[in-house]
Amino acid sequence: MRKVYRGRDVEVSFDLDICIHIAECLRGDPGVFKLDRRPWVLPDESEPDQVAEIVERCPTGALLYRRLDGGRQEEHPGTKVTPMRNGPLLVTGEIEVRREDGTVETLPRATLCRCGSSKHKPFCDNQHLAINFRAPGEPYKIHLSPVRPKLAEPISKSQDPRRLS
């Protein structure tokens, strides 16, 4: 279920069900994305270009944005599929995803199950970690934020966006 956080210039939406808590959002701008606050997303806390750039780092499509100020909307020419080392398939493009319940959503980014163990197919739900899945692929490059480099450490339970409802 996608929740919408509307700002003045940009609207951000979040689908908790497909977030795999890599925390690019929290590292990217802790003013906009803050877990111990409700709402946890405040798009007006930064420039819309910055919000859009950080949302585009979310590999899963859990975070999406829609510019309300006439700024550039997200688009990917062509479709690209990249296997992540020991992890899911990272897909960018115009991805029409049919969920198990039959609903269809078009996403610009998605992480799709590659290990076969996800309980939330076709999406990754981090089960590859539980089964110690091993397969070659690209290492996932985490962006280091100039804003708060301290958060470049592994995410703790209290920083896990999956705690949000």
Ligand code: SF4
């Ligand atoms: S919303 Fe979830 S998947 Fe997307 S960047 Fe934040 S923590 Fe990662």
